[in-house]
Amino acid sequence: MAIGKEAPPRDQRAALVPLPRREPEATHNPRLSDVDEWGRSEHTRQLVRRIYNPIYKHWFRAEWEGLEKIPRHGGALLVSNHAAAIPSDAPVIMHGIEEELGRPVYGLADFFFRTAPWLGTGWARGGGVTAHPDNALRLLRDQGQLALVFPEGTKGPSKTYADRYRLRRFGRGGFIEIAMRAGVPVIPIAVVGAEESMPILFRLPSVARALGVPYVPVTANMLAFGPLGTLLYFPAKFKLRVLDPITFDVPAGQERYSKSRVMDEAENVRMQLQETLYDMLRERRSVWFG
Amino acid sequence: MGRRILITGLDTFWGGRMAQALERDPDVEMILGMGTQEPKVPLERTEFVRADQTYSILSRIVRATQVDTIVHTFLVVDSTQVSGRALHEINVIGTMNLLAAAGQAGSPVRQVVVKSSTIVYGAASSDPYWFREEAPRTGPVRSRVERSLIEVEGFVRDFAEDNPATVVTVLRFANVLGTDIVTPISTNLSRRVMPTVAGFDPLVQFVEEDDVVRCLKHVTRRRIAGLYNVAGDGKLPWSEVLTMCAARSLPLPPVATRAAASVLIRLGAIDFPPELESLLRYGRGVDTSRLKSTGYTFRYTTAGAVENFIQAVRLRRTVGSSDPAYTFDQDVEQFFRHSPAIVNTTGNPEDDGQ
Structure with missing residues (x-):
């Protein structure tokens, strides 16, 4: 019955005999790509993971501790220290969790990324989302996803080598408030290695202002590798330690939470991360071999 | 007693469509359409009254006809259609006069429905990916359409506050695609050349034209008050819409976009109103859960709306425009409305007829 399969025209006025307007079929999906509502494409991620895997395994030789503390289902807010001129920690964390746990990680970041042509599109396809509270809430509470956030913001990666592994201020504690509102745990991840992968010697604030970017660094990599050094990382050994999930005994869904409680919790997370980093640095024998 | 409904912009696409939809509802006793020109679609029982675009005679009409509902569809959201001056007159001054007439002492008006647009949210890098109705826009107001619609919504808010007994409904519609509607986006897509901003592939939402009319009818029939986003489920990357x-894709440079576009606009290659530029950079998403909680179900998703649109374009490319030419003739229309020879038949209240 080939004729029976012929779709009647949508617009009934086009037909000589009025035809009933066809209802869109429930099973039919007209989508052509797998880009989700956040701009992330699993297909793109797969491709990126395939390219990135040798860097993860052989260049940074990433090693995890406590990965089982990250839930396999449901929302959780991953919180980590942030470092390197072009932050190398975010890709390592996202790659590691996606490979090991098989679930996507959305990276929350400054909306600066969205304004950059090409870079912004690639960033979004790879799982980058701007760190708007509404976005975080929808990801964590409504969709039960994993979201990764760096509460230091650009203050983390823009710090110079002399300040390595000293955590900056944790913003205004917005990440705590979001986790409380969404009713999900905060899971801190301490990362050692990123600081040495692309250390900043000094910054050029006037150039940054002129270009309209958060910071313009001069890195050790540029001195060592020349122009190639703007993108090429040193092969620092990466060690990542997942801390115990932190839950809050407050009702979820409130519009606002006590600011002092939020700031205390943020400081608590910061202290835990800072102490874990010092512990890990005490145990580290070599920057390159761990 | 049935509803007595006044529709603004009867000669425009939405006014005509809305009148046709309401005519099939036997609970609607009388439909009065205002327009600056004659209606462009065949109508059974809608009364047409010609008015200038700022409705200076509206107070008289409201008093004389005792309409209980005003459906304000005559708001321009496409700046390529009219001059900046006319845009201001139609949107801002028109709405002001409309609300003044609806709020006059002893006014019979019990509901006002306003067809606004998600353009009021703008599109900026600092936006949330899904706007809820109460979320503020984050970027500066750049285009005239945005400015005028924000002003219109301000008037409507004040009106709602001053007239608590009147049901005030504002619907913010996403970009519309459909079988018949012509917008700058649909024009570009039918020409198979669509401007993009190089390096950007934003996520966009569409609402199908039938959903627009069904939704307007839904809130009017049920007298639902409040502010609602209206958009098909899901989002599409702009590149996927093009595919x-x-x-x-006709990529415009990410810097000096406007200057490059203005050359192409002058050559007639593309339609590219200023409100489209920020959309093609950052896209826009609106959360429709509030509307759905009122019982409205969408017939089309965003992807479904695009598919339906392109199927209509394909058909038109093959067989040409299928619409029978309709011309309004006052004598004929008067005969059908008021001659004793006409036998009245009414339809089913929930019938969308679409």
Whole structure:
């Protein structure tokens, strides 16, 4: 019955005999790509993971501790220290969790990324989302996803080598408030290695202002590798330690939470991360071999 | 007693469509359409009254006809259609006079429905990916359409506050695609050349034209008050819209975009109103859960709307425009409305007829 399969025209006025307007079929999906509502494409991620895997395994030789503390289902807010001129920690964390746990990680970041042509599109396809509270809430509470956030913001990666592994201020504690509102745990991840992968010697604030970017660094990599050094990382050994999930005994869904409680919790997370980093640095024998 | 409904912009696409939809509802006793020109679609029982675009005679009409509902569809959201001056007159001054007439002492008006647009949210890098109705826009107001619609919504808010007994409904519609509507986006897509901003592939939402009318009818019939976003489920990357429509991308430079576009606009190659530029950079998403909680179900998703649109375009490319030419003739219309020879037949209240 080939004729029976012929779709009647949508617009009934086009037909000589009025035809009933066809209802869109429930099973039919007209989508052509797998880009989700956040701009992330699993297909793109797969491709990126395939390219990135040798860097993860052989260049940074990433090693995890406590990965089982990250839930396999449901929302959780991953919180980590942030470092390197072009932050190398975010890709390592996202790659590691996606490979090991098989679930996507959305990276929350400054909306600066969205304004950059090409870079912004690639960033979004790879799982980058701007760190708007509404976005975080929808990801964590409504969709039960994993979201990764760096509460230091650009203050983390823009710090110079002399300040390595000293955590900056944790913003205004917005990440705590979001986790409380969404009713999900905060899971801190301490990362050692990123600081040495692309250390900043000094910054050029006037150039940054002129270009309209958060910071313009001069890195050790540029001195060592020349122009190639703007993108090429040193092969620092990466060690990542997942801390115990932190839950809050407050009702979820409130519009606002006590600011002092939020700031205390943020400081608590910061202290835990800072102490874990010092512990890990005490145990580290070599920057390159761990 | 049935509803007595006044529709503004009867000669425009939405006014005509809305009148046709309401005519099929036997609970609607009388439909009065105002327009600056004659209606462009065949209508059974809608009364047409010609008015200038700022409705200076509206107070008289409201008093004389005792309409209980005003459906304000005559708001321009496409700046390529009219001059800046006319845009201001139609949107801002028109709405002001409309609300003044609806709020006059002893006014019979019990509901006002306003067809606004998600353009009021703008599109900026600092936006949330899904706007809820109460979320503020984050970027500066750049285009005239945005400015005028924000002003219109301000008037409507004040009106709602001053007239607590009147049901005030504002619907913010996403970009519309459909079988018949012509917008700058649909024009570009039908020409198979769509401007893009190089390096950007934003996520966009569409609402199908039938959903627009069904939704307007839904809130009018049930007298639902409040502010609602209206958009098909899901989002599409702009590149996917282009692929679905087999349109080629015409990338404009990410800097000096406006200057490059103005050259192409002057050559007649593309339609590119200023409110489209920020959309093609950052896209826009609106959360429709509030509307759905009122019981409205969408017939089309965003992807479904695009597919339906392109199927209509394909058909038109093959067989040409299928609409029978309709011309309004006052004598004929008067005969059908008021001659004793006409036998009245009414339809089913929930019938969308679409």
